[in-house]
Amino acid sequence: MKTTMKRKGLIFYLRIYGKILAQDLKSKMSYRADFIISTIGMIFTNIAGFVSFWILFRNFSSINGWGYYEMLFLYGFSLVSLTPVQCFFDNNWSLRQYVYSGDFIKYCFRPINLFFYFQSEVFDIKGLGQLAFGIGTIAYSWANMDLPFDALMLLKLIVFMLTASLIMISLQNAAAATCFWIQNSFYVLDLVFRFKDYAKYPVTIFSPVFRFIFTFVFPIAFIAYYPSLVILRPDEVPILSWLSPVIGVIFFFISYKIWMYGATKYSGTGS
Amino acid sequence: MNLRKYLTLTRAGIIESLQFRLSFLVMVIGNILYLIVVYFLWKAIYDSAETDIVNGMTFTDTLIYIVLASALFSFMEMYIVWEIGRSIQSGKIVLDLLKPMDYRRYLFWSYSGTFVSQFFLTFMPTFIAVSIATGGAIPLGMNLLYFAVSVVMSVSINYSIDFFTGTICLYTESIWGINIMKQVIVLLLSGATIPLAFFPEPLKTIMYYLPFQSIYNAPLSLLLDGNPEPQKVLITLGTQLLWCIVMLVISRVFWKISLRQITVNGG
Numbered sequence: 001m002k003t004t005m006k007r008k009g010l011i012f013y014l015r016i017y018g019k020i021l022a023q024d025l026k027s028k029m030s031y032r033a034d035f036i037i038s039t040i041g042m043i044f045t046n047i048a049g050f051v052s053f054w055i056l057f058r059n060f061s062s063i064n065g066w067g068y069y070e071m072l073f074l075y076g077f078s079l080v081s082l083t084p085v086q087c088f089f090d091n092n093w094s095l096r097q098y099v100y101s102g103d104f105i106k107y108c109f110r111p112i113n114l115f116f117y118f119q120s121e122v123f124d125i126k127g128l129g130q131l132a133f134g135i136g137t138i139a140y141s142w143a144n145m146d147l148p149f150d151a152l153m154l155l156k157l158i159v160f161m162l163t164a165s166l167i168m169i170s171l172q173n174a175a176a177a178t179c180f181w182i183q184n185s186f187y188v189l190d191l192v193f194r195f196k197d198y199a200k201y202p203v204t205i206f207s208p209v210f211r212f213i214f215t216f217v218f219p220i221a222f223i224a225y226y227p228s229l230v231i232l233r234p235d236e237v238p239i240l241s242w243l244s245p246v247i248g249v250i251f252f253f254i255s256y257k258i259w260m261y262g263a264t265k266y267s268g269t270g271s
Numbered sequence: 272m273n274l275r276k277y278l279t280l281t282r283a284g285i286i287e288s289l290q291f292r293l294s295f296l297v298m299v300i301g302n303i304l305y306l307i308v309v310y311f312l313w314k315a316i317y318d319s320a321e322t323d324i325v326n327g328m329t330f331t332d333t334l335i336y337i338v339l340a341s342a343l344f345s346f347m348e349m350y351i352v353w354e355i356g357r358s359i360q361s362g363k364i365v366l367d368l369l370k371p372m373d374y375r376r377y378l379f380w381s382y383s384g385t386f387v388s389q390f391f392l393t394f395m396p397t398f399i400a401v402s403i404a405t406g407g408a409i410p411l412g413m414n415l416l417y418f419a420v421s422v423v424m425s426v427s428i429n430y431s432i433d434f435f436t437g438t439i440c441l442y443t444e445s446i447w448g449i450n451i452m453k454q455v456i457v458l459l460l461s462g463a464t465i466p467l468a469f470f471p472e473p474l475k476t477i478m479y480y481l482p483f484q485s486i487y488n489a490p491l492s493l494l495l496d497g498n499p500e501p502q503k504v505l506i507t508l509g510t511q512l513l514w515c516i517v518m519l520v521i522s523r524v525f526w527k528i529s530l531r532q533i534t535v536n537g538g
Contacts, residue, residue, distance in 0.1 A: 037448035041455075048455045052464045056316070059325055059469050064315045187294040191301040198308050205315035210307060218304075 013116060020120045028125065035125070042126040046079070046133040049197075064205050070232055071200075072141035078200040078224035079134030081164035085172055086127030089119055092176035096185045104266060114263055115256060153231065159245065160227035166248035167222045168196055170255035177255075180262030199223035215240065222247055276372070277380040284384015295392060302345070302397065309337055310404075326468040331408040332495055333466060335401055339494070340463040340487045342397040343422070346389045347429045347486075349382045352453065355437030356446035368530075375526060379430055386426070410497030417504055421490035424511040429486050431518035432457065434526065441529045462488035482514040 028035055053075060057068050066074075095118070098104040107118050138157075142149065175192040179185035195218070203211050203221035214221045226241045240247075289295075317323070317330040328336070355378070358364040367374055402409045436453040440446055458464050461483040467475060478484050489507050493499065 031444060033443055034445035034448065037443055037445040037452075039448075041448035041451040044452050044455045048459045048464075052459060055465050055469055055471070058471060060316050060320050062319050064319060182293050184294045187297045187301070191297060191304075194301070195304070195308075198312070201312060201315075206307075206311045210311065 013112070016112060017116075017120050020117075021123050024121065024123050025125075038126050039129055042129045043133075046130060049075075050133075050137075064202060066202055069141040069144045072137055073145070073232060074202065074224045074228050075200045076134045076137030076141060077161065077164070077228045078196075079130055079137065081161050081223055081227075082168050082196055082199075083127045083131040083134065084162075084165040085168045086130060087124050089169055089172055090124040090127075091119055091122040092172050093189065094122070095176045096179035096189075099179050099266065104263075108263070108266070115259055147231070156230055160230055163245035163248035164223055164227045166252040167219055168199075170248075170251035171196075171218075171220075173252075173255035173259045177259040177262040180266055195220055196223065199225070201225075219247065219251060277376070277383075280377070280380040281383045281387065284381055284386075285388050286384070288385050288388045298345075298393065299396075302342075302393065305341065306338060306397070306400070309341075310334060313337065326466075328466060328468055331405045335405060335409060335495060336462075336466050336491050338397060338401050339491055342394045343425070343487060343490070344458070344463060346386065346394045347426055349385065349430070349433065351378065351382070351430070351433035352437045352440065352450040353446055354378065355434070356440040356449075359440055360444070360446075375434060375523065378434070409494065412497060414494055414496055414499060417499065417508070418490050418494040421493050421508060421511060424508070424515050425486045425490055427515045428482055428511070428518050429457075431515075431522040432482070432486075435518070435522040438522070438526050438529050441532050457483050457486065460484065461486045462491070467492075482518055485511045485514045 053072070057071070061068070063071060095104075098107075107114055110117050147153075171192045172189070175188045176185060178188045182188075199220045203214055203225045206214060211221075215226075222244050226238070226244045229237050229241045313330060313333055317325070317333070323329055325333075355364075358367060367377065370377055398409075432453065436449055439449050443449060460478055460481055462470075462478075463486075467478060467484055467488045470478065489511050493504065493507055496503075
């Protein structure tokens with residue numbers, strides 16, 4: 001059983017994803033009002049985030065040696081790298097309800113990867129608004145900083161963003177997976193979700209102990225700070241920045257293992 | 272009004288919320304982490320400023336303001352919009368409406384137990400922690416009494432706004448979107464994210480005319496002022512009382528009108 005599952009290639013999974021995605025979008029479109037209101041809600045969140053940022057910098061010209069446009073870049077970077085978790089992994093929020101009600105068992109009986117099947121079921125379109133907002137913010141701050149722009153820079157930016165996004169995905173996977181052991185994982189998820197808001201600040205504002213914690217234990221510094229240094233401060237890139245893609249992959253792998261381990265321990269509700 | 276039946280709901284709520292001890296632990300850890308982040312963030316911000324006092328607020332003022340705003344938030348957030356929205360979607364609302372108690376009151380009192388436990392488990396520890404961490408920077412005098420009175424009215428205004436927002440769900444079948452809009456507006460315009468004093472001028476004046484600042488800014492500015500002028504206290508509390516009544520009436524009337532909209536599939 002296990003070996004046949006392994007043999008199914010990437011193409012197979014992409015095709016399946018496309019099919020499931022189409023179904024999900026169809027069902028979403030039948031609740032058009034909800035879709036429109038949620039999108040407006042997402043835009044509201046981004047505007048409010050930007051407004052509070054702007055008010056802060058009206059009162060203080062820099063934070064810890066970071067100017068307005070640099071901070072804006074970090075902010076935009078964090079928005080973009082938080083998009084994949086919003087778009088592709090939103091079903092994590094429902095995991096605890098499936099586990100609690102027993103409906104989770106339906107995912108266990110498909111001949112495809114359990115984690116993949118579960119996550120593919122929901123695609124959250126709202127995230128695309130955030131993506132657009134983030135790209136706009138980055139472009140605006142980039143244009144105001146006299147940073148050079150060429151193909152290599154763009155490639156770096158994309159690679160580091162993609163790997164940075166893995167960090168938040170991992171944190172959310174692990175947080176959602178706690179529901180296999182504890183009853184109400186909402187608080188854990190909510191905690192992780194709230195902390196992503198602090199990813200947009202440079203980790204240098206913390207004391208060494210907490211710098212360590214936010215780098216290795218609760219790695220929100222990899223969501224925007226470390227990868228951004230490669231673009232923003234190319235002359236003084238610490239080794240951790242170059243390592244951030246690797247760290248992203250490692251954290252993702254660990255979180256995937258935790259999630260799957262929890263899922264295999266799942267014994268259903270008996271009904 | 273028979274208080275006993277309401278207090279029964281309160282008691283049930285306390286017992287229910289104490290069931291989830293693990294989630295309580297997670298919440299405490301979350302709050303501690305949050306305090307740390309906020310402390311360092313604002314410290315860095317103030318260190319970068321040329322002066323110690325920005326917009327009439329020192330670093331400790333701002334710290335107390337921000338930290339207690341978030342403690343107030345976790346104490347007042349009752350997920351009412353979700354509760355009403357879900358009841359509408361599942362049809363459970365019909366059963367709630369049949370109860371021999373006004374729905375608005377029923378909802379409030381069944382959550383009041385969470386208030387009590389959250390107050391002692393979240394708000395008080397945060398208050399004490401911040402008071403000690405800032406070396407007793409919170410003045411302890413009559414302002415505590417004003418603060419307490421003010422918070423009671425904050426809870427009322429906040430509940431009215433939540434209930435109003437929840438009522439919108441009768442029309443829209445969207446919970447997440449409606450709730451996030453409300454949350455964003457309330458948190459930003461009440462000064463919970465950034466103290467009201469930091470806002471630029473025309474915006475600040477507008478905010479003073481809106482009900483939101485009565486939720487967070489009013490109690491917190493009363494608390495931070497060790498020597499309040501009686502006139503200022505009266506104006507702040509009076510404004511809050513006015514908003515209490517206005518929002519109560521609006522949310523009640525809106526609910527009455529909207530009830531005609533209810534359609535429940537099957538059941």
